[in-house]
Amino acid sequence: MPCYRCGARQTDPVRGASPWKRGVRDESQVLICPDCQRLHDLDLDACGTCGSTALICRLGEVECRACGAVRMAHAESFAGSGAPPGLSAEVEAALNRVLGRA
Numbered sequence: 001m002p003c004y005r006c007g008a009r010q011t012d013p014v015r016g017a018s019p020w021k022r023g024v025r026d027e028s029q030v031l032i033c034p035d036c037q038r039l040h041d042l043d044l045d046a047c048g049t050c051g052s053t054a055l056i057c058r059l060g061e062v063e064c065r066a067c068g069a070v071r072m073a074h075a076e077s078f079a080g081s082g083a084p085p086g087l088s089a090e091v092e093a094a095l096n097r098v099l100g101r102a
């Protein structure tokens with residue numbers, strides 16, 4: 001995965017921790033190269049509890065690595081709640097038409 005901001009490719013880390021930083025932006029996991037980490041307009045998502053940008057995004061959840069707070073990613077918030085509002089009525093109407101009950 002390249003740097004989300006400048007598109008630089010991550011080189012193989014030379015032993016030890018990679019200088020690249022992981023973050024979440026628009027609820028997507030992104031990587032930030034060492035150069036871009038020095039900028040102050042990274043526009044990363046921040047934890048709503050502690051304000052840290054050390055977040056990881058996975059399976060529709062955004063977890064803060066600083067304080068451990070977990071929240072649902074907005075993009076996934078409807079996935080677990082079944083059909084979106086309005087659909088069940090449409091399905092029911094369609095079924096009624098098929099069954100001749102309209």
Ligand SMILES: [Zn+2]
Pocket residue numbers: 003004005006007008032033034035036
């Ligand atoms: Zn970069």
Ligand SMILES: [Zn+2]
Pocket residue numbers: 047048049050051052064065066067068069
């Ligand atoms: Zn936090």
